[in-house]
Amino acid sequence: MKVVFSEAQRRHDPTFFLSSGAQRPNPEVPRRCDILLEAALGLGLAQVAPPDTGLAPVAAVHTPDYIHFLRRIYERWQHIEGASAEVIPNIHPDRREGAYPASAVGQAGYHMADTACPISAETYEAALASAHTAFHAAQLVLGGERAAYALCRPPGHHAFADLAGGFCYFNNSGIAAQALRARHERVAILDVDLHHGNGTQGLFYGRRDVYTVSIHADPIRFYPFFWGHADERGEGEGLGYNLNLPLARKTGDQGFLAALDRALEHIAAFTPGALVVALGLDAFEGDPFGGLSVTTPGFAAIAGRIAGLGLPMVIVQEGGYVCDELGANLASFLKRFAI
Numbered sequence: 001m002k003v004v005f006s007e008a009q010r011r012h013d014p015t016f017f018l019s020s021g022a023q024r025p026n027p028e029v030p031r032r033c034d035i036l037l038e039a040a041l042g043l044g045l046a047q048v049a050p051p052d053t054g055l056a057p058v059a060a061v062h063t064p065d066y067i068h069f070l071r072r073i074y075e076r077w078q079h080i081e082g083a084s085a086e087v088i089p090n091i092h093p094d095r096r097e098g099a100y101p102a103s104a105v106g107q108a109g110y111h112m113a114d115t116a117c118p119i120s121a122e123t124y125e126a127a128l129a130s131a132h133t134a135f136h137a138a139q140l141v142l143g144g145e146r147a148a149y150a151l152c153r154p155p156g157h158h159a160f161a162d163l164a165g166g167f168c169y170f171n172n173s174g175i176a177a178q179a180l181r182a183r184h185e186r187v188a189i190l191d192v193d194l195h196h197g198n199g200t201q202g203l204f205y206g207r208r209d210v211y212t213v214s215i216h217a218d219p220i221r222f223y224p225f226f227w228g229h230a231d232e233r234g235e236g237e238g239l240g241y242n243l244n245l246p247l248a249r250k251t252g253d254q255g256f257l258a259a260l261d262r263a264l265e266h267i268a269a270f271t272p273g274a275l276v277v278a279l280g281l282d283a284f285e286g287d288p289f290g291g292l293s294v295t296t297p298g299f300a301a302i303a304g305r306i307a308g309l310g311l312p313m314v315i316v317q318e319g320g321y322v323c324d325e326l327g328a329n330l331a332s333f334l335k336r337f338a339i
């Protein structure tokens with residue numbers, strides 16, 4: 001199996017982060033790449049760089065206004081007297097029914113769901129490289145490889161068609177799934193990150209060709225709060241093609257695997273031609289976010305059951321933050337596919 005990785009992804013180095021109103025160091029750091037890449041290479045995966053495929057992969061799931069915003073906002077922000085170095089919104093539209101503003105500050109509120117997606121000088125290039133990473137992994141699988149690992153950073157599953165959020169700018173898992181649609185009539189996305197894949201759900205909520213499934217800490221008291229509940233099942237012709245499996249805080253391997261079995265049954269019944277795994281490692285018991293209690297061997301068990309589907313698979317890196325076991329957790333998951 002190959003690990004797709006772009007060096008440009010290291011250049012995004014955000015500093016701002018708010019947690020329960022308190023400013024703390026941003027945990028989505030470039031060092032995550034070093035740890036994850038070392039673990040992947042340690043398993044014998046061959047490293048490949050994604051080609052620059054321009055804007056087409058992101059334009060397939062994101063709006064033109066949003067792409068333009070991400071591309072230009074940092075430079076525009078620098079012209080605001082007294083503004084912060086990084087772009088951080090300080091106003092949001094009420095349920096997004098208001099007008100689309102011309103102001104940089106207004107657009108930041110419109111296109112950024114929260115303060116956990118600060119935009120600095122290198123953010124756009126890194127996010128685009130991350131999207132290219134996912135897109136290229138999908139191309140490898142379309143080319144006949146059984147599985148490919150996209151080491152994406154920044155992550156993507158909280159990004160909607162026109163909205164950044166939660167460390168995410170372009171929705172890499174969604175981009176991979178859309179790319180796989182070129183050959184497969186039906187594609188499933190299985191999101192095992194600690195947090196609900198709200199952006200991914202949003203991209204495909206009205207569609208029945210991409211089945212979105214997410215297992216995550218119950219959002220009733222956890223990010224992203226407003227999405228991820230069990231009664232969100234899709235809309236229009238997409239009704240029935242979104243499945244959320246929220247888990248009680250601190251759920252361990254047994255509870256996670258029980259939810260996974262349910263997810264896999266539904267995915268198998270959908271009969272997809274290919275699968276995208278949105279691989280967050282932050283469900284780990286020792287992750288700084290501390291939401292669930294999956295163990296290091298638990299990730300191997302998760303991988304084993306997913307492999308049982310026998311589908312061509314793009315594994316897209318989502319969350320998972322710096323802790324002593326981050327690399328071991330990735331290795332535990334990937335070794336099932338490493339041959």
Ligand SMILES: [Zn+2]
Binds near residue numbers: 194280282318319
């Ligand atoms: Zn997460």
